[in-house]
Amino acid sequence: MKQSNQFLNDMLDMDRPEAKNDIVWKACTPTGLVQENGAVVMEVPFQSYEKVVMEAAPESRYTSKRLIIRAYGSSMVRLTTCFGDMQPDDNSLMLQWDESLKQDKLQIKDLGDRWEITDDKGLTRAIVTGRGSEENGFQVTILPDGFKPVAFNPYDSFGPSIMDSIALGYVEREGAANRTFFSLKAEHGEKFAGTGERFRNMNLSGQTILFENDEATGVNSRRAYKNVPFYISSRPYGLFIHTSAHGRLSLADISTRAAQGLVEDELMDLFFIGGGSLERILYNYRRLTGFPSDVPLWSYGIWMSKLSYYSAEECKQIGRKLREEKFPCDVLHIDTGWFEKPWKCDWEFSTERYPDPPAFIKELRDMGFRLSLWQLPFVSRETKHYQFANEKKYVTASTDKETYGLFDLDNNLIDFSNPEALEWYKGMLKKLYDMGVAVIKTDFGETIKMKAEYKGMPARLLHNLYALIYQKTAFEAKQETNGEGIIWARAGWTGCHRYPVHWGGDSVCTWDGLAGTIKGGLHIGLSGFAFWSHDVGGFFGTPIFDQKPAEDLYVRWSQAAAFTSHMRYHGTSVREPFNYPEVADTVRKWFRLRYALIPYLVDQGKKAVSTGYPVFRAMVFHHENDPICWSISDQFYCGDNLLVAPVLNSEGVRDVYLPEGSWVDFWTGEVIEGPVYLRDVKSDLEHIPVYAVEGSTLRVYSREVNCTEDIDMDNCDEIVFDSKFRGIGNTVLGRLTGL
Numbered sequence: 001m002k003q004s005n006q007f008l009n010d011m012l013d014m015d016r017p018e019a020k021n022d023i024v025w026k027a028c029t030p031t032g033l034v035q036e037n038g039a040v041v042m043e044v045p046f047q048s049y050e051k052v053v054m055e056a057a058p059e060s061r062y063t064s065k066r067l068i069i070r071a072y073g074s075s076m077v078r079l080t081t082c083f084g085d086m087q088p089d090d091n092s093l094m095l096q097w098d099e100s101l102k103q104d105k106l107q108i109k110d111l112g113d114r115w116e117i118t119d120d121k122g123l124t125r126a127i128v129t130g131r132g133s134e135e136n137g138f139q140v141t142i143l144p145d146g147f148k149p150v151a152f153n154p155y156d157s158f159g160p161s162i163m164d165s166i167a168l169g170y171v172e173r174e175g176a177a178n179r180t181f182f183s184l185k186a187e188h189g190e191k192f193a194g195t196g197e198r199f200r201n202m203n204l205s206g207q208t209i210l211f212e213n214d215e216a217t218g219v220n221s222r223r224a225y226k227n228v229p230f231y232i233s234s235r236p237y238g239l240f241i242h243t244s245a246h247g248r249l250s251l252a253d254i255s256t257r258a259a260q261g262l263v264e265d266e267l268m269d270l271f272f273i274g275g276g277s278l279e280r281i282l283y284n285y286r287r288l289t290g291f292p293s294d295v296p297l298w299s300y301g302i303w304m305s306k307l308s309y310y311s312a313e314e315c316k317q318i319g320r321k322l323r324e325e326k327f328p329c330d331v332l333h334i335d336t337g338w339f340e341k342p343w344k345c346d347w348e349f350s351t352e353r354y355p356d357p358p359a360f361i362k363e364l365r366d367m368g369f370r371l372s373l374w375q376l377p378f379v380s381r382e383t384k385h386y387q388f389a390n391e392k393k394y395v396t397a398s399t400d401k402e403t404y405g406l407f408d409l410d411n412n413l414i415d416f417s418n419p420e421a422l423e424w425y426k427g428m429l430k431k432l433y434d435m436g437v438a439v440i441k442t443d444f445g446e447t448i449k450m451k452a453e454y455k456g457m458p459a460r461l462l463h464n465l466y467a468l469i470y471q472k473t474a475f476e477a478k479q480e481t482n483g484e485g486i487i488w489a490r491a492g493w494t495g496c497h498r499y500p501v502h503w504g505g506d507s508v509c510t511w512d513g514l515a516g517t518i519k520g521g522l523h524i525g526l527s528g529f530a531f532w533s534h535d536v537g538g539f540f541g542t543p544i545f546d547q548k549p550a551e552d553l554y555v556r557w558s559q560a561a562a563f564t565s566h567m568r569y570h571g572t573s574v575r576e577p578f579n580y581p582e583v584a585d586t587v588r589k590w591f592r593l594r595y596a597l598i599p600y601l602v603d604q605g606k607k608a609v610s611t612g613y614p615v616f617r618a619m620v621f622h623h624e625n626d627p628i629c630w631s632i633s634d635q636f637y638c639g640d641n642l643l644v645a646p647v648l649n650s651e652g653v654r655d656v657y658l659p660e661g662s663w664v665d666f667w668t669g670e671v672i673e674g675p676v677y678l679r680d681v682k683s684d685l686e687h688i689p690v691y692a693v694e695g696s697t698l699r700v701y702s703r704e705v706n707c708t709e710d711i712d713m714d715n716c717d718e719i720v721f722d723s724k725f726r727g728i729g730n731t732v733l734g735r736l737t738g739l
Contacts, residue, residue, distance in 0.1 A: 007163050010208070010254050011262055012171055012181065019171075022178065024049045025063070025083075027138035027168035029130040033115050038105040040117050042067040042128065044081070044138065046169065069117060071104040071125045075145040075274040075284045083170040083177035084266030093468055094242060094494040096290030119146070130154075138167040145274025150237050153183040153258050164255035170266070177266035184239070184259045186252040191234035191630045192259065193620065195249065196492065197226035197504065198523040199516045202618060202633045204231070208250040211241075213446040213464050213491055219507040219516035225446050226492030226502065227464065228527040230285060233259070234620075234630060238273035238281040240288065244465035244493065264460065278526070278624050282612030285528055290498040292530035293475075293485050294609045295566075298370055298438075299501065300598045301330025301708045302591060303568035306575050307539075307546075308337035308374070311353040312360040318576060319367050323706060325578045327588055328595045330707045332364060333372035333441065333488075333570070345375050346383035347428040361436035368707035370438035372488060377414045377425075377445055377470055386412065394421035396452040413449055416469040417456025426477040433481035440478070445470045445491035467491035475499040488568075492529070500531040501566050509538030509549035509571065511648050514557050518646065519633045521564065525614030531605065532616050533566035537575050546572040551583045552650050552685060558587050559688045560646035562594040563638035565601060565608075565615035586686050592737045598708060599699040599716045604639030615639055623659040626675065632657060641696035641721075642666070645681075645689040652683045662694035667739075669726040686739060692721040702732035 009015040014022060025046040032043045048061045067081040080088050090097075106125065109116040117126040123146030130139040137154025144150065152167040165183035172178065192204040199219045200207065209227075216223040229241040231249065241247065245265035252259065271288060275281040286292075304322065309315045315332050322329045336343045340350045349357045361371050379389045389395045396413045415421050429440055445467040450459045457465075471489045479485040489502045496502065504520045507513035517534045524532055537554050541547025549557070549571070558577075561567045569575035577587040604615050613621060617637035619629040635645045635657065643663065645656045658674035665672065667687055671694060672678075681689050692698070698719040701711045717732050719725070728734050 007165055007254060011165070011248070011250060011260060012179070014171075019173070021173070023172040024166075025170050025172060026166050028062075028136045029133070029139065030067075030115075030128050031064075033108050033117075033128065035106070035108060036068075038103055039068050039070045040106045040108055040126070042069065044168075047136075048172075069106065069126055071106055071119050072101050072288075073104070073284075074121070074123070075280070076101070076288065077125050077142050077144045077272045079142065079270045079272070080268065081168075082267045083180060086265075086267045088242065088267060088269045092242070093465060093472070094244065094289060096288075096495070096498065098287035098291075101287050121146075140167075142272045143274075144237060144272040145276065147276075148235060148237050148274050150235075150239075150272055151185045153185045153260070156183060156255050156257050165258035165260045168268075170268075179262055179264045180266065180268040181262040182260060182268065182270065183255075186255075186257055186259045187235065189627075190252065190259075191627075192231050192251040193618070193630075194228065194231045194238075194523060194526040196224050196228040196524065196527050197502075197520040198224060199520045200523070200633075201519065201631070202522060202620070203630045205252045206256075208248060208253045211247040211249065211464065213467065213493065215444075215446050216505055218513070219505055219520055220512055225490050225505045226467075226496070226524060226527075228492065228494050228524075230494065230527060231259070232278055232281055232526055234624065236276070236278055236281055236624065238275075238285055240271040240273060240285060240494070242269035242271060243267070244461050244463075246460065246463070278621055279612040282526070282528060284612075286497075286612060289494055289528060292497050292500055292528075292609045295486055295500055295531055295605060296484050297598075297602060297711075297713070298330045298708045299486055299566060300601050300605075301567075302328065302594060303331035303333055303372065303566070303570075304329050304576060305333035305335060305372070305568060305570040307570070307572045308335035308342065310337035310342070312355070312357075315360070316363060316367075319364060319369050321578055322576065323367060325584070325588070326704075327577055327591050328705050328707060329591075330368070330370060331372050331438065331568075332369045333374070333568070335374040335441075335570070338373060341382060344380045344382050345378065346380070346385060347375060347432065358435045365436065368709055371436065372439045372441060373432065373437055374441045374443055376443045377416070379412045379414060381412060389414070389421075389424070392420065392424070393455070394418060394424055396449050396454065413452070415454050415456075416466060416473065417454045417462055419456075421455075422469070422473050426473050429474055429477040430481050433478055439486050439488055440474050441488040442471050442474045443490055445489070464493045468493050468495045471496055471499045492524075494528070497527070497529040500529075502529060502532055503566070503568065504532065504534035506539040507535055509541045509547065509553065511553065511650075513538045514553065514560065514646070515634060515648050518560065518636065521616050522618040522633060522636060525616055526618055526620075530608035530614045531565045532614065533564055533568050534561065535570040536561045536567065537569060537571050539570060540572045548573045548579075550650075551580050554580050555583050555586055555590075555685055556647045556688070558590050560644070562590050562597065563616075563636075563642060563644045563690075565605060567594060583685070589686065589737045589739050592704065593733065593739060595705050595708075595711070596700045596702060596733050596736055597698075598711060599701050599713060600639060600641075602713070603699055607640075619643075619659065626659050628657055628675070629659060641693050641698060643691045643693075647683050647688045652685065653680050654683075654689070655679050656681050656689050658691060663691040664694050664721040664725060665727070666690035666692055667727050667729065669730075694721055696721050700733060702736050704736065
């Protein structure tokens with residue numbers, strides 16, 4: 001019987017012309033286990049199958065592979081197998097092992113019909129069944145923390161030959177392993193989140209996701225600037241696929257019974273992560289891949305930008321106007337307009353429009369502003385660097401012309417797999433940092449030339465990893481210059497969360513753009529990132545690219561952004577609040593509220609770098625057993641204590657869900673018991689629904705400031721959301737903001 005080819009084609013790409021002679025190999029029941037260097041090595045036979053009907057042909061062959069099981073600490077089990085010559089790299093850039101993450105010694109218990117693999121505390125970490133059975137499936141269950149079972153999916157089929165997923169296997173092409181795949185059992189009602197900055201609803205069940213970084217061209221796309229091969233399940237458990245190769249993940253989609261993945265590589269390296277709660281799973285993931293670095297105080301202030309300021313005088317005028325109009329602000333950002341030729345990145349100021357960069361930067365600092373600069377990892381032929389970089393092979397060469405949006409990538413993408421190119425690039429950044437530049441915007445990095453040759457690794461492994469090397473280099477250049485680590489980055493992969501801050505890409509100036517932005521932030525927070533921002537007001541207009549956002553949208557976006565870890569205005573048209581005169585007074589009030597909240601944000605940031613929490617936080621972190629919270633993608637926690645429901649329409653009306661607990665209305669002091677749906681909550685233009693956890697405390701700064709340098713962190717006030725609280729208007733914040 002012919003099968004529908006859903007699994008073979010949609011998951012394994014067997015319908016592509018280049019796959020016509022590919023052979024599928026499927027894992028069978030393990031035949032033996034041995035202890036080896038504290039790990040357990042499993043001998044697994046693999047059987048070849050006809051790709052059309054997935055039936056073992058009379059001439060089918062068998063081969064045997066070694067599968068290694070290791071345990072790290074009390075909450076992590078690693079399963080590794082290679083179908084070629086590669087070996088897993090414990091020193092890969094994606095990993096940054098915490099000192100507390102030690103490998104446990106595993107033992108094997110032979111129980112006749114099964115093997116149990118236990119650790120030195122006696123906890124069972126894996127179970128292998130099927131011995132002596134007529135069934136010949138890969139029946140392995142992993143218990144990452146000794147309690148929560150995560151089983152491979154050996155019999156996800158319609159009859160013996162129509163497969164919807166395969167527990168473990170690989171595809172052979174021309175005598176070598178070309179891609180590997182796995183399938184885990186998905187329970188009815190199981191929910192999934194994470195996987196990077198996903199512009200989708202909170203629960204990713206029923207979706208297939210590509211792990212291939214791309215220019216997302218907005219925040220309403222299935223493409224993503226930041227993919228992370230890690231997901232978290234509501235059961236709960238986490239799975240990190242340790243690879244930089246392209247791949248895909250089908251979460252109860254191609255088969256509703258399976259969470260299945262494919263990696264376009266010969267190596268399969270899976271980390272099963274437990275911990276008992278979403279936050280502890282994220283914490284353990286960070287123990288493996290690194291904790292986020294903390295950020296400087298000034299970065300919590302407001303950043304002001306557009307595409308672009310074009311001279312030192314223009315920047316100073318903007319700065320003076322912000323001060324005159326009493327809009328607190330810490331950072332002025334120059335996008336593409338600081339080079340001799342705009343967009344032609346040469347890491348040097350235009351001598352005509354910025355005649356004395358150090359003096360210009362000092363003048364901004366004297367006004368209380370730091371300077372941020374845009375750049376990208378391409379060396380234009382029109383710059384003085386190109387010939388040198390090309391001769392040294394610091395940039396890539398390709399026989400085929402490849403383009404990337406506005407940019408010609410033929411022979412000008414920096415090869416960050418080349419250590420010498422990396423140091424050369426770092427040196428150019430250090431010159432800027434030495435003259436006083438505060439932060440570099442490491443734009444792009446989502447894609448590379450796939451037909452080029454790179455010094456350190458093949459393009460298929462470098463593509464997704466490129467963002468990590470790029471951002472790590474820029475971050476370290478800053479740290480090595482003045483000890484302060486920070487960048488402003490768009491692309492991402494596992495490990496990039498160690499080098500904040502990341503922002504959400506080129507959102508459209510519409511309500512859809514704001515909603516998509518929030519979704520991306522929630523998922524990136526469930527993917528290991530602690531700090532995150534976005535372009536307030538949206539980046540580009542529609543249908544006119546440089547059209548200003550509507551004034552009510554500008555206000556609503558500002559209100560939502562006041563509660564994100566970082567807050568930057570940027571877009572293809574003006575974003576300074578004094579250019580929105582009808583709503584400028586309202587926005588000024590929210591600027592003051594933002595600065596008043598900075599002590600609280602600093603506290604939450606310090607917590608975020610040592611736990612599994614982000615600052616901008618999905619509701620499931622605190623209410624993972626509430627199924628409603630798994631369906632909410634337009635509300636969020638700001639730290640531990642504030643629940644924010646942004647307004648996403650011109651009518652100022654939205655529904656609000658308050659989970660279990662006692663909630664205090666931020667504006668009125670009314671106490672509301674959850675769980676409860678509040679229907680058709682109406683907010684005037686000065687307010688959005690905000691609620692505090694009853695009994696919680698907010699550390700605030702209640703004096704008017706120009707920038708964070710005016711904040712005395714040792715002289716803050718506290719607002720307690722208790723029975724005496726009567727709304728923010730009756731506190732020090734009411735007097736400061738007028739809200």
